[in-house]
Amino acid sequence: MNRILIAEDESRIASFVEKGLRANGFVTAVVGDGVAAYDLACAGGFDLLILDIGLPLSDGFTVLRRLRESRVTMPVIILTARDSVSDTVAGLEGGADDYIAKPFAFEELLARVRLRLRAERTPEVTVLRVSDLSLDLRTRRAYVGDRAVDLSAREFALAEIFCRHPDQVLTREQLLSHVWGFDFDPGSNVVDVYVRYLRRKIGAERIETVRGTGYRMRVA
Numbered sequence: 001m002n003r004i005l006i007a008e009d010e011s012r013i014a015s016f017v018e019k020g021l022r023a024n025g026f027v028t029a030v031v032g033d034g035v036a037a038y039d040l041a042c043a044g045g046f047d048l049l050i051l052d053i054g055l056p057l058s059d060g061f062t063v064l065r066r067l068r069e070s071r072v073t074m075p076v077i078i079l080t081a082r083d084s085v086s087d088t089v090a091g092l093e094g095g096a097d098d099y100i101a102k103p104f105a106f107e108e109l110l111a112r113v114r115l116r117l118r119a120e121r122t123p124e125v126t127v128l129r130v131s132d133l134s135l136d137l138r139t140r141r142a143y144v145g146d147r148a149v150d151l152s153a154r155e156f157a158l159a160e161i162f163c164r165h166p167d168q169v170l171t172r173e174q175l176l177s178h179v180w181g182f183d184f185d186p187g188s189n190v191v192d193v194y195v196r197y198l199r200r201k202i203g204a205e206r207i208e209t210v211r212g213t214g215y216r217m218r219v220a
């Protein structure tokens with residue numbers, strides 16, 4: 001049975017969503033502010049969060065950001081105002097899996113909830129791991145063991161390609177085309193420069209230089 005947390009301060013909407021979900025066999029809980037939403041979502045036991053953006057105490061964006069920072073990965077569907085494209089974009093960039101604009105028909109929400117729960121059951125790879133280095137592809141965060149490592153977008157992309165091909169020699173050209181696209185001069189030393197940055201952040205021993213060819217990510 002799926003448990004759904006509903007964070008919505010307008011009781012009319014909250015009860016409309018809750019009744020509909022219960023009638024369809026879901027177990028629900030409702031909270032009316034962002035602090036309670038964060039606490040309950042962190043406590044676990046829910047399979048999905050329906051999150052209103054305009055919440056008291058802590059708005060939906062903040063709740064979402066804090067959840068993703070706390071590595072809570074449950075699917076989140078945000079509720080936005082019909083005319084607010086910027087809210088929608090910000091929500092998706094902040095780690096929401098889907099959105100629905102108010103006012104909405106219950107059937108539309110139900111379809112999205114089911115879709116998200118199904119996607120969750122057959123998860124695509126969202127975390128790449130090589131030794132104790134892990135990359136969360138959804139939040140674009142990197143960890144060495146439990147320690148978060150702050151990588152720039154390019155550094156992350158470079159780490160990602162290495163982690164997708166562990167123990168395999170990748171040429172400078174391959175790295176250039178994957179991370180920078182083809183608009184870079186193949187004579188550029190940008191790959192070497194970024195490998196150096198990356199080594200400094202995740203540990204130099206992890207990326208081995210293969211003389212005259214390129215680099216390889218070591219598997220411990």
Ligand code: CA
Nearest residue numbers: 009052054055
């Ligand atoms: Ca609201």
